Amino acid sequence: MDTLSPTPRTTVNRGKNRAVADRAELHAVLADALLAHLGVIAGAHPAVLPTAFGVDLDGPDAGGSLYLHGSVAAGWLNKALEHDVCVTITELDGLVAGRSAFHHSMNYRSAVVIGRARRVEDATERERALATIVDHMIPGRWDTLRPSTRKELAATAVLAVPLAEASLKVRAGGPGDEPEDIDAGTWGGHIPLRRVAGAPVPDPDSEGKPAPADVARRAAALGAEAADLGAGAVLSG
Amino acid sequence: MDTLSPTPRTTVNRGKNRAVADRAELHAVLADALLAHLGVIAGAHPAVLPTAFGVDLDGPDAGGSLYLHGSVAAGWLNKALEHDVCVTITELDGLVAGRSAFHHSMNYRSAVVIGRARRVEDATERERALATIVDHMIPGRWDTLRPSTRKELAATAVLAVPLAEASLKVRAGGPGDEPEDIDAGTWGGHIPLRRVAGAPVPDPDSEGKPAPADVARRAAALGAEAADLGAGAVLSG
Numbered sequence: 001m002d003t004l005s006p007t008p009r010t011t012v013n014r015g016k017n018r019a020v021a022d023r024a025e026l027h028a029v030l031a032d033a034l035l036a037h038l039g040v041i042a043g044a045h046p047a048v049l050p051t052a053f054g055v056d057l058d059g060p061d062a063g064g065s066l067y068l069h070g071s072v073a074a075g076w077l078n079k080a081l082e083h084d085v086c087v088t089i090t091e092l093d094g095l096v097a098g099r100s101a102f103h104h105s106m107n108y109r110s111a112v113v114i115g116r117a118r119r120v121e122d123a124t125e126r127e128r129a130l131a132t133i134v135d136h137m138i139p140g141r142w143d144t145l146r147p148s149t150r151k152e153l154a155a156t157a158v159l160a161v162p163l164a165e166a167s168l169k170v171r172a173g174g175p176g177d178e179p180e181d182i183d184a185g186t187w188g189g190h191i192p193l194r195r196v197a198g199a200p201v202p203d204p205d206s207e208g209k210p211a212p213a214d215v216a217r218r219a220a221a222l223g224a225e226a227a228d229l230g231a232g233a234v235l236s237g
Numbered sequence: 238m239d240t241l242s243p244t245p246r247t248t249v250n251r252g253k254n255r256a257v258a259d260r261a262e263l264h265a266v267l268a269d270a271l272l273a274h275l276g277v278i279a280g281a282h283p284a285v286l287p288t289a290f291g292v293d294l295d296g297p298d299a300g301g302s303l304y305l306h307g308s309v310a311a312g313w314l315n316k317a318l319e320h321d322v323c324v325t326i327t328e329l330d331g332l333v334a335g336r337s338a339f340h341h342s343m344n345y346r347s348a349v350v351i352g353r354a355r356r357v358e359d360a361t362e363r364e365r366a367l368a369t370i371v372d373h374m375i376p377g378r379w380d381t382l383r384p385s386t387r388k389e390l391a392a393t394a395v396l397a398v399p400l401a402e403a404s405l406k407v408r409a410g411g412p413g414d415e416p417e418d419i420d421a422g423t424w425g426g427h428i429p430l431r432r433v434a435g436a437p438v439p440d441p442d443s444e445g446k447p448a449p450a451d452v453a454r455r456a457a458a459l460g461a462e463a464a465d466l467g468a469g470a471v472l473s474g
Contacts, residue, residue: 009279009282034329034332034343034430035327035329035343035345037274037276037285037325037327038285039274039276039283039284039285039323040283041278041282041283042246044320044321045246045278045320045321045322045323045351046276046277046278046283046285046320046321046322046323047276047323047349047351048274048275048276048283048285048323048324048325048349049325049349050325050327050329050345050347052341052342052343083281083282083283084281084282084283085282085283086276086282086283086284086285087285088274088285088286088287090272090274090287092271092272092287092432095271095374095375095434095455097374097375097378097437097448097452099382099383100382100383100385100389101367101368101371101379101382101385101389102385102386102389102392102393104289104370104371104374104375104378105289106271106272106289106374108272108287110287112284112285112286114282114284130338131338133341134338134341137332137334137341137343138332138334138341138428141334141341142338145336145337145338146336146337146418146423148337148338148339149339152337152338152339155339156339173440174438174439174440174441175440177440177442181383182442186383187439187443187446187447187448187449187452188439188440188442188443189437189438189439189440189443189448189452190437190438190440191375191434191435191437191438191452191455191456191459191461192434192435192438193271193432193433193434193435193459194432194433194435195329195430195431195432195433196430196431196432196433197332197428197429197430198428198429198430198431200334200426200427200428201411201426201427201428201429202411202424202425202426203410203411203412203414203425203426203427204411205414205419205425206424206425206426209424210424211334211424211426212334212424215334215424215426215428218332218428219428222428222430224428
């Protein structure tokens with residue numbers, strides 16, 4: 001197994017039993033999640049921003065590349081380059097209803113990546129990184145789109161964060177209750193949570209047109225009901 | 238309208254059209270969301286941690302109190318008290334499939350709270366804060382649970398962050414595409430996403446017992462199908 005060798009910064013101190021050391025599991029969480037929270041040091045306080053992301057395990061950074069993008073005018077961009085950043089990617093899987101307040105918890109998979117962000121300047125890598133981010137949202141989409149214009153590319157900053165220094169914590173299942181609460185016959189368990197897509201919604205200018213195959217497939221893969229997708233949905237092609 | 242008067246730290250610079258200034262909308266997002274990401278300055282880098290939270294709009298902090306809890310042994314606890322923190326609470330509502338890579342986006346509601354965390358020491362406020370956190374997960378649950386023991390309370394740290402300095406960004410709907418891409422007849426739209434609960438899962442010691450009313454109600458409120466809840470589900474009481 002390719003392990004996540006923890007550094008002092010990525011050693012899980014609390015809830016060690018939830019630390020997962022298999023790098024393949026980290027990759028699986030990154031593949032499954034849609035949203036990252038990027039933490040930067042913004043002077044005297046941290047700033048945490050929600051953002052899309054993409055992953056290229058064969059990217060040029062140690063451990064592979066986590067790609068982020070944003071406007072070249074974004075205030076956080078320079079801050080992200082001045083200090084190391086922390087990118088946390090969490091999927092919430094459930095609410096844990098313990099037999100006592102103390103043993104209430106949440107089920108989740110959470111990846112924490114700490115590292116120095118690199119601004120991607122090479123045109124080929126920038127394009128590949130942007131494709132990775134778009135295809136992370138909707139697999140196969142990049143190849144269906146017109147090429148980006150020079151103006152669009154000039155307005156977009158791309159950052160790469162090495163995946164080398166990362167940790168993964170996973171909690172699943174029911175509560176870890178006290179024996180006396182279990183003996184008392186109190187109910188304990190959890191409420192599973194999952195993300196579900198609805199059918200693709202065309203904007204007013206696409207009203208009545210079926211969604212393209214990549215979009216319909218993505219909605220279906222994220223759990224949209226076949227019935228919701230409608231007769232017009234194109235799942236192949 | 239009670240407005241979010243932005244400070245330099247919470248002024249939305251990018252995507253100003255997505256900034257929402259109504260404090261009531263901030264409160265609605267906090268009420269709806271289940272997961273927060275806490276950002277702290279951990280020496281030379283930020284650390285971003287997923288965490289449960291609770292809100293008491295009548296709490297003693299300016300703008301109301303955002304409550305977080307953790308183990309007294311957690312490494313982030315002292316770091317959270319040394320500098321201001323940033324708590325970001327994001328709900329992902331959709332994937333926006335633009336007609337160009339540039340106009341791909343995500344629909345979301347994201348609250349950012351920046352402030353100095355206060356360690357809650359007063360016994361009455363600590364208990365109220367913990368009740369707020371548990372009831373945020375599963376409304377009404379606190380009153381069904383046995384009182385916390387002295388040992389449990391001693392092991393738990395509670396932090397309060399004032400809600401005064403906060404911003405809210407909301408994106409909804411389809412892409413903001415270029416007129417020429419729309420004229421070309423390319424499809425544009427979005428895939429809506431929502432969080433859905435399954436039926437409560439009893440742990441092995443509660444096998445076959447119906448979930449208590451508060452847990453069943455929470456699962457139903459989060460979209461668990463009545464059929465999934467099963468004949469044993471107790472929705473009243």
